[in-house]
Structure formats: C-alpha cells, structure tokens
Amino acid sequence: MGIDYNQIVAALRAIPDPQTGQDIIQARLVQDLSVEQDQIYFSLVLPSSYDAQKEALNLACQNAIHALYSNAQVHIHFKTAAQKLGPLPQVKNIIAVASGKGGVGKSTVSANLALALQKMGKKVGLLDADLYGPSIPTMFGLEGQKPASKILYGKRRMLPLEAYGIQLMSVGFIVPPEQAVVMRGPKLSGMITHFLKEVLWPDLDYLIVDLPPSTGDIQLTFAKTVSITGAIMVTTPQKVAVVDAVKAMNMFTNAALNVPILGVVENMAWFTPKEFPDYKYFLFGEGGGQQLAAMGKTVLLGQVPLIQGIREAGDVGKPALLQTDTLLQTPFMKVAAQLVQQLNYQAKEINQATKS
Ligand SMILES: Nc1ncnc2c1ncn2[C@@H]1O[C@H](COP(=O)(O)OP(=O)(O)O)[C@@H](O)[C@H]1O
Ligand SMILES: [Mg+2]
Structure with missing residues (x-):
C-alpha cells in the first residue's frame, strides 16, 4: 500500500511546537517533506532554543507516522533555523x-x-x-x-x-x-x-x-x-x-x-x-x-x-x-x-x- 502524503501531513499536525503549542506544520517547523515509496523525508527546522526538545520531537514524529504506516522509513534532517525566532513568532x-x-x-x-x-x-x-x-x-x-x-x-x-x-x-x-x-x-x-x-x-x-x-x-x-x-x-x-x-x-x-x-x-x-x-x-x-x-x-x-x-x-x-x-x-x-x-x-x- 502506497503512503499518502496528505496523511503524513495530518499525522504531523498532531504534534505540537514546544514553544507556541501550535502544530509543527502550522508553526512551519517542517520543511521539504517528500515521500518515495516507503521512504519519508523531511527537515525539522528549529531555533537553537529547541535543543532540549529535539529528541522528544524526533520520537513524536516517528511514532505518529509509524502508527499509520508501520513499515515506513522516516528520515528526519534537523536544521538550525537561521533566523532567531522571538518568543512569540505567531x-x-x-x-x-x-x-x-x-x-x-x-x-x-x-x-x-x-x-x-x-x-x-x-x-x-x-x-x-x-x-x-x-x-x-x-x-x-x-x-x-x-x-x-x-x-x-x-x-x-x-x-x-x-x-x-x-x-x-x-x-x-x-x-x-x-x-x-x-x-x-x-x-x-x-x-x-x-x-x-x-x-x-x-x-x-x-x-x-x-x-x-x-x-x-x-x-x-x-x-x-x-x-x-x-x-x-x-x-x-x-x-x-x-x-x-x-x-x-x-x-x-x-x-x-x-x-x-x-x-x-x-x-x-x-x-x-x-x-x-x-x-x-x-x-x-x-x-x-x-x-x-x-x-x-x-x-x-x-x-x-x-x-x-x-x-x-x-x-x-x-x-x-x-x-x-x-x-x-x-x-x-x-x-x-x-x-x-x-x-x-x-x-x-x-x-x-x-x-x-
Ligand atoms: N474616556 C473616558 N471616559 C470616562 N471614563 C473613563 C475614560 N477613560 C477612563 N475612564 C475611567 O477612568 C478610570 C481610570 O481608567 P483606566 O483605564 O483604569 O486607567 P489606567 O489603566 O491608566 O489606570 C476608570 O474608572 C475608567 O472607567
Ligand atoms: Mg489600568
């Protein structure tokens, strides 16, 4: 069964941004999402102030996707946001x-x-x-x-x-x-x-x-x-x-x-x-x-x-x-x-x- 791109987006929407509490799609932390057969690629672009939550975010993304597609291979590339976000980016x-x-x-x-x-x-x-x-x-x-x-x-x-x-x-x-x-x-x-x-x-x-x-x-x-x-x-x-x-x-x-x-x-x-x-x-x-x-x-x-x-x-x-x-x-x-x-x-x- 092929992986549905929109379903992946929906799954990631269930994960909150540690700073604003918005979902990570809305907060624009997810970039360059692509799906190739059972391979899922995306970047998580985070300011350095998120360092303590990196692991938790990684795990949350993996779990959310595996709950839908247990065989999917999830490749997350962590990037540091170039622009320093203020405390209220929203x-x-x-x-x-x-x-x-x-x-x-x-x-x-x-x-x-x-x-x-x-x-x-x-x-x-x-x-x-x-x-x-x-x-x-x-x-x-x-x-x-x-x-x-x-x-x-x-x-x-x-x-x-x-x-x-x-x-x-x-x-x-x-x-x-x-x-x-x-x-x-x-x-x-x-x-x-x-x-x-x-x-x-x-x-x-x-x-x-x-x-x-x-x-x-x-x-x-x-x-x-x-x-x-x-x-x-x-x-x-x-x-x-x-x-x-x-x-x-x-x-x-x-x-x-x-x-x-x-x-x-x-x-x-x-x-x-x-x-x-x-x-x-x-x-x-x-x-x-x-x-x-x-x-x-x-x-x-x-x-x-x-x-x-x-x-x-x-x-x-x-x-x-x-x-x-x-x-x-x-x-x-x-x-x-x-x-x-x-x-x-x-x-x-x-x-x-x-x-x-
Ligand atoms: N334009 C106005 N007309 C009538 N009463 C006003 C007006 N502006 C403020 N008040 C009243 O004056 C009091 C002080 O206003 P408030 O907005 O609480 O001031 P501040 O926040 O600067 O201390 C309040 O009881 C308020 O209802
Ligand atoms: Mg006042």
Missing part, C-alpha cells in the same frame, strides 16, 4: 500601551483598541501586564476566572481566556493584586518574563499589552524579552500627565530599547454631557496630547472624550466599543484606524531602509 504585532501616570485610561484604551481592531477583522489578543492594578478581568467580565493550562513537553503552559472574541491573559488571573503590591521590582519583572513565555497564544495579528504606568523594571524587562512593534502613549491633556508621559516615552525610545512610538492617545480630552452631545468642557486643559506627540516626533492617534458611558461600560464588563451608542465607539475606532495606518507607514519605511 504574533504579528506586539503593541505596548504605556503611560506616565496611573488612572489616565491606559486599560480603557487597551481594551477598546483591542475590540476596535477585532471589529476591523483582525485577530487580537490582550495581555494585562499591570501587576499593580490589573483591570482587564473586570472590563471583560472575567473576574475570578482562572486560565486553563496544558502540559507541553513536560512544562505547564497557560491558555488565554476568551471574551467577545478577544484572547485574554491577565496577571490578575494569576496573582491577587494585594500579593503583587508587596513584591519587589526584580521579582515582579521575573514574573512578567515567566508569564510571557508561559502563555500559549494562538496566531494573532495584534497583541495589545496593557503595561503598568510609569517607568520601571517591568517595562524594561518586557521590552527586552519580546520584540515590541511599537508603543502607544496614553495621556490626559493635563500638563502634569504630559510631563510624566515624556519620561515613560523616553524610556522606550532610548538607545537600549529602541522601541518606536506609534502615537499618542489623548484620553479624557474633554467632557461631553449626555444631554448636550455637542458641548465640550475642557476639564483637564487642552493640547497635552498634541504636545506629547510633537515631543516624541510622533502623531496624535486620536482624542477620547470623558463620557460617563465609557466608565460604566468598563465597570459592567462590556467595554464601550460593544455598546450600541456610536458616541462611545467612534473615538476608539478612529484610534484603531490611525494605528493601522501608522503601522503601514512603519512597514514601508523598514522596507525602504532595507532596500537601499
């Missing part, structure tokens, strides 16, 4: 959302931006890395829930939870906030790294990361552990918020990290009462977002007004973007559209730079 864009101060709306922007990108047809994940005040579980109605886990090559790995089509992980699912606040910097940043490597994200167009406010070990460790596509700064129009945001922005752009700033979101830009949707009260002043964008040689992605409904939506676990009132959705849809445009510019610039 994620196209990692977007950090940062701020100088707490309470400026970082989580509100992160959550609604994630939902806006999803509405544009993208696959989106949201990582709540704010150890001091994780609010994503509440905003998505997942308080008190625990992520499922599975064992992959002897290691326990966590699976994101899903709400409204967004893949979600929060430190709030793992560590109670009262425990996090007593931990010290190095321990916290160690936890973030561990956390980043432990979660099995699916294929994503965007992973939005809600970082803790200010500058510190957590942000630094995070930026050094994964390759961040860019950061978004959230600020209110107020001078003191801008002053702090500049410091946080400089941390990303300094030579050691070199994370591009994709733009600024000015939150709580003005207050509009429900009864008078055309009124604008500039409670926190004006122009802070534009000012911060100019200082960072970046753009103002958008302004989000202070609207009671935005706060209420977050509190009831169904963010503004999911509310029927378009007044609540529009500011975040604009921010998402601007962000995608900025990313396109960035990609073009990189293209040009590598061509010349």
Whole structure:
C-alpha cells in the first residue's frame, strides 16, 4: 500500500511546537517533506532554543507516522533555523500601551483598541501586564476566572481566556493584586518574563499589552524579552500627565530599547454631557496630547472624550466599543484606524531602509 502524503501531513499536525503549542506544520517547523515509496523525508527546522526538545520531537514524529504506516522509513534532517525566532513568532504585532501616570485610561484604551481592531477583522489578543492594578478581568467580565493550562513537553503552559472574541491573559488571573503590591521590582519583572513565555497564544495579528504606568523594571524587562512593534502613549491633556508621559516615552525610545512610538492617545480630552452631545468642557486643559506627540516626533492617534458611558461600560464588563451608542465607539475606532495606518507607514519605511 502506497503512503499518502496528505496523511503524513495530518499525522504531523498532531504534534505540537514546544514553544507556541501550535502544530509543527502550522508553526512551519517542517520543511521539504517528500515521500518515495516507503521512504519519508523531511527537515525539522528549529531555533537553537529547541535543543532540549529535539529528541522528544524526533520520537513524536516517528511514532505518529509509524502508527499509520508501520513499515515506513522516516528520515528526519534537523536544521538550525537561521533566523532567531522571538518568543512569540505567531504574533504579528506586539503593541505596548504605556503611560506616565496611573488612572489616565491606559486599560480603557487597551481594551477598546483591542475590540476596535477585532471589529476591523483582525485577530487580537490582550495581555494585562499591570501587576499593580490589573483591570482587564473586570472590563471583560472575567473576574475570578482562572486560565486553563496544558502540559507541553513536560512544562505547564497557560491558555488565554476568551471574551467577545478577544484572547485574554491577565496577571490578575494569576496573582491577587494585594500579593503583587508587596513584591519587589526584580521579582515582579521575573514574573512578567515567566508569564510571557508561559502563555500559549494562538496566531494573532495584534497583541495589545496593557503595561503598568510609569517607568520601571517591568517595562524594561518586557521590552527586552519580546520584540515590541511599537508603543502607544496614553495621556490626559493635563500638563502634569504630559510631563510624566515624556519620561515613560523616553524610556522606550532610548538607545537600549529602541522601541518606536506609534502615537499618542489623548484620553479624557474633554467632557461631553449626555444631554448636550455637542458641548465640550475642557476639564483637564487642552493640547497635552498634541504636545506629547510633537515631543516624541510622533502623531496624535486620536482624542477620547470623558463620557460617563465609557466608565460604566468598563465597570459592567462590556467595554464601550460593544455598546450600541456610536458616541462611545467612534473615538476608539478612529484610534484603531490611525494605528493601522501608522503601522503601514512603519512597514514601508523598514522596507525602504532595507532596500537601499
Ligand atoms: N474616556 C473616558 N471616559 C470616562 N471614563 C473613563 C475614560 N477613560 C477612563 N475612564 C475611567 O477612568 C478610570 C481610570 O481608567 P483606566 O483605564 O483604569 O486607567 P489606567 O489603566 O491608566 O489606570 C476608570 O474608572 C475608567 O472607567
Ligand atoms: Mg489600568
């Protein structure tokens, strides 16, 4: 009986990639698969970080194929991947959302931006890395829930939870906030790294990361552990918020990290009462977002007004973007559209730079 190529592919699809948990075909670890009578040839292209799992992968491939064709001769050629894979190769864009101060709306922007990108047809994940005040579980109605886990090559790995089509992980699912606040910097940043490597994200167009406010070990460790596509700064129009945001922005752009700033979101830009949707009260002043964008040689992605409904939506676990009132959705849809445009510019610039 001849060996069916498609059956071999299907058998290999049952084997998980040790890093991402995707199957090894999807993760593109298998190359040059060919079948000649009872001989099966393919390469497993692995980064050197997979060395410890080489033998296990070899055995898993052999077993999977022999379960179908006991007489098959399986020839696996191990190759070292030329390109060093980052820790999240299945994620196209990692977007950090940062701020100088707490309470400026970082989580509100992160959550609604994630939902806006999803509405544009993208696959989106949201990582709540704010150890001091994780609010994503509440905003998505997942308080008190625990992520499922599975064992992959002897290691326990966590699976994101899903709400409204967004893949979600929060430190709030793992560590109670009262425990996090007593931990010290190095321990916290160690936890973030561990956390980043432990979660099995699916294929994503965007992973939005809600970082803790200010500058510190957590942000630094995070930026050094994964390759961040860019950061978004959230600020209110107020001078003191801008002053702090500049410091946080400089941390990303300094030579050691070199994370591009994709733009600024000015939150709580003005207050509009429900009864008078055309009124604008500039409670926190004006122009802070534009000012911060100019200082960072970046753009103002958008302004989000202070609207009671935005706060209420977050509190009831169904963010503004999911509310029927378009007044609540529009500011975040604009921010998402601007962000995608900025990313396109960035990609073009990189293209040009590598061509010349
Ligand atoms: N544009 C807005 N309109 C109304 N309330 C808002 C707005 N942005 C944020 N809030 C509210 O302000 C508080 C702080 O926002 P949050 O997103 O948690 O800030 P951070 O993550 O920066 O600490 C929350 O109660 C939130 O619901
Ligand atoms: Mg927050």
